[in-house]
Amino acid sequence: MKSRILVYGVDSFMGALTSRSAMRAGLSHVAAGRNIAPVAQHAAALAREAAPDGGAPVPLAEPRTFSLGNTGRIASQLDDVGVLVNCTTLNGKDLATLIDACMATGTHYLDLGAGRDNVAALVAQDERAKEAKVMLMAGAGFDFAAADAVAARLAFILPAARAVRLAVKRSVLTADEARRLVAALREPGETVKNGQIVPAKAGEKTIEIDFDKGPETAWLAPWRGEAMAARHRGGYSTIETYEVLPEAAARALEPGTWAHRFFRRGWGLKRLERKLARGRLSPTSEELKRGRAAIWGEARTPDGVIRRARLETPSPHLYSADAAILLARRAMAAEGGAKTGFQLPSAIGGAALVEDIPGCVWREIVDSETNAGAEAEMPVALNMQAGSA
Numbered sequence: 463m464k465s466r467i468l469v470y471g472v473d474s475f476m477g478a479l480t481s482r483s484a485m486r487a488g489l490s491h492v493a494a495g496r497n498i499a500p501v502a503q504h505a506a507a508l509a510r511e512a513a514p515d516g517g518a519p520v521p522l523a524e525p526r527t528f529s530l531g532n533t534g535r536i537a538s539q540l541d542d543v544g545v546l547v548n549c550t551t552l553n554g555k556d557l558a559t560l561i562d563a564c565m566a567t568g569t570h571y572l573d574l575g576a577g578r579d580n581v582a583a584l585v586a587q588d589e590r591a592k593e594a595k596v597m598l599m600a601g602a603g604f605d606f607a608a609a610d611a612v613a614a615r616l617a618f619i620l621p622a623a624r625a626v627r628l629a630v631k632r633s634v635l636t637a638d639e640a641r642r643l644v645a646a647l648r649e650p651g652e653t654v655k656n657g658q659i660v661p662a663k664a665g666e667k668t669i670e671i672d673f674d675k676g677p678e679t680a681w682l683a684p685w686r687g688e689a690m691a692a693r694h695r696g697g698y699s700t701i702e703t704y705e706v707l708p709e710a711a712a713r714a715l716e717p718g719t720w721a722h723r724f725f726r727r728g729w730g731l732k733r734l735e736r737k738l739a740r741g742r743l744s745p746t747s748e749e750l751k752r753g754r755a756a757i758w759g760e761a762r763t764p765d766g767v768i769r770r771a772r773l774e775t776p777s778p779h780l781y782s783a784d785a786a787i788l789l790a791r792r793a794m795a796a797e798g799g800a801k802t803g804f805q806l807p808s809a810i811g812g813a814a815l816v817e818d819i820p821g822c823v824w825r826e827i828v829d830s831e832t833n834a835g836a837e838a839e840m841p842v843a844l845n846m847q848a849g850s851a
Contacts, residue, residue: 464541464543464544464568464569465542465544466491466542467489467491467492467543467544467545467546467547467787467790467791468491468494468526468543468545468546468547469481469484469491469492469494469547470494470546470547470549470560471495471548471549472493472494472495472500472501472505472523472549473495473500473501473504474495474549474550475636475743475744475779476549476550476574476782476783477495477549477550479779479780479783480547480549480574480782480783480786480787481493481504481508481523482508482783483780483783483784483786484523484787485508485511485523487791488522489522489787490521490522490523490524491522491523491524492543493505493508493523493524493526494526494527494528494539495527496527496528496529496530497527498527501527502525504523504525505521505523505524505525508523509521509522509523526539530552530555530556530559531555531556531559532559533559533562533566534563536559536560536563537563537567540563540564540567540569543567544569544570544793544794545569545570545790545793545794546560546564546570546571546572547602547787547790548560548571548572548574548575549574549786551575551638551642552575553579553583557583561583561584561587561598564596565587565590565591565596566594568594569596570596570597570598570599570790570793570794570800571596571597571598571599572599572602572786572789572790572793573599573601574601574602574603574782574786575600575601576600576601576605576606576686576687577646577685578651578652578684578687580600580601580687581600581606581687581690582687582690584598584599584804585690585691587804588803588804589803592802592803594802595802596802597793597801597802597803597805597810598803598805599789599804599805599806599807599810600687600691601687601691601806601807602785602786602789602790602807603778603781603782603783603785603786604632604778604779604782604785605686605778605782606686607781607782607785607789607807607808607811607815608755608757608773608775608778608785608815609686609688609757609759610688610806610807610808610815611757611773611807611808611815611816612628612757612758612759612771613626613628613688613698613701613759613808614806614808614812616760616761616769616771617697617698619761619771619826620761620763620767620769622763622767623697623698623761623767623769624697624698624699624762625699625700625701625761626698626700626701626702626759626760626761626762627701627702627704627759628688628702628703628704628757628758628759628760629669629671629680629703629704629705629706629757629758629759630680630683630686630704630705630756630757631671631673631678631680631755631756631757631758632705632778633754634742634745634749634753635708635738635739635742636739636743636744636745637739637741637742638743639739640736640738640739641735643707643711644711644731644734644735644738646664646685647664647665647685647711647715647725648664648726648728649685650662650663651663651664651684651685651686652684652689652690653682653689653701654692654698654699654701654702655700656699656700657699657700659689662682662684663682664681664682664683664685664715665681665682665707665715665716667682667702667704668680668681668704669704671704671706671758673706673758673772674756674772674774678706679706679712680704680705680706680758681704681705681706681707681712681715682702682704683703683704683705684703686703688703689701689703691806698761708737708738710734710737710738711734711738714734749777750777750780751777752777753776753778753779753780754774754775754777755775755776755777755781756772756774756775757773757775758770758771758772759771759772759773770826770827771824771825771827772824772825772827773822773823773824773825774822774823774824775821775822776819776820776821776822781819781821784819784820785807785815788811788814788815788818788819789807789810789811792811792812792814796810
C-alpha cells in the first residue's frame with residue numbers, strides 16, 4: 463500500500479506553506495514542484511528547522527521535481543505516493559495530465575482550487591475515478607473546505623434543512639488571488655434553487671451579516687464552487703454563497719457608479735488587481751499570525767425553522783495549509799480505504815475541519831428562546847460525517 467503524501471507546488475507560497483504544515487505535524491512527505499533550485503532550497507530549509515537545537519538536519523521533506531503536461535512522466539514520480547496535494551493553480555492540459563497520472567497510479571488527488579471550474583473539472587471525472595479506485599477532491603483549503611464544514615455541521619444540527627446561505631469574510635489578498643477574484647467577478651455563475659441550477663451574476667444580490675463587529679455587506683458570489691458541487695451530491699436543494707469584498711471590488715459591482723461602468727467594459731482591470739493586492743505577492747509573517755477569517759452560515763427547513771452559526775478561523779492561508787494536510791492524512795488513514803470518486807472535504811474531514819485546526823472557533827448564533835432551548839441540548843462536538851452536505 464502506498465503511504466506517502468506529496469505536496470506539489472512547494473516552489474510557490476501556498477505549496478511551501480502546506481509543506482511546512484506537514485512538517486509541524488511531524489509528517490515525512492515529498493516536497494515537489496517544477497523548479498529544481500527552489501524545491502531543493504525549501505526541502506533543505508525544512509530539514510534545518512525540524513532539527514533539534516544544534517542537532518543534525520531532519521529530512522522530513524524529500525525534494526522531487528517534475529513538470530506537467532506529460533502523463534507518463536508524472537506517473538513515474540507517483541509510484542510511492544498515496545495522496546497528491548496540488549497547491550498550484552492549474553487548468554487545461556496541465557490539470558488533465560496530473561489527474562490522469564493519479565488515475566494511472568491509484569493516487570488520491572486533493573486540489574486547493576475552489577472555483578466552479580476547478581470543481582467542475584473534478585466532478586466530470588467522478589466515474590473514471592471510481593473505476594480507478596481514486597478519490598478526487600477540489601477545495602481542500604479555506605475557500606471551500608471551511609464553507610463546506612459550516613454547511614455540513616448545520617445539516618447535522620438541523621437535519622430537515624434544505625436551504626443554506628453562506629457568507630465568507632477573508633483577510634488580505636495576494637496578487638494571484640486578486641487576479642482570480644477580478645476575473646471571477648466578470649464571469650457568469652450559478653446558484654441552486656429548489657434543486658435547479660439558476661444562472662447568477664456576481665453581486666446581483668447582497669445581504670448584511672454581523673461577523674461579530676457590526677453589520678457588513680456580503681455580495682452574491684456565484685463564482686464559488688458550492689453550487690457546482692451540489693450537482694453531484696449534497697443534502698441542500700437551495701444554496702447561495704456570498705462574500706465580503708474589499709472596498710475597491712465592491713465599488714466595481716455597485717450599479718450606477720463610474721467604477722461599475724468601467725469594470726463592465728473591461729477598463730482598468732489591472733489597476734483594480736493592483737489596488738486589491740497592494741503589491742502583496744504573499745502575506746507577511748505578521749499578516750499570517752494576526753490574520754483572521756470567518757464563515758457565516760444559515761440553514762433553513764421548508765417550514766421556516768432556522769439555525770445560524772459562524773466559524774472563525776486563522777488566516778485563510780494557514781487554514782488552507784492545515785486543512786489540506788489534515789484531509790490528506792484522513793484519506794490515507796481511512797478504514798477500508800478512502801472514499802473514491804469526487805468527494806466534498808466534509809465527507810473526509812468531518813468535524814476535524816472545525817475542531818482539529820488550531821485557531822478555529824465555532825459559534826452558534828441564538829436568535830430566539832426556541833433556538834436557545836434547542837441549543838442547550840446540542841453537544842459541543844458534532845460528527846459532521848454523519849450529515850455531510
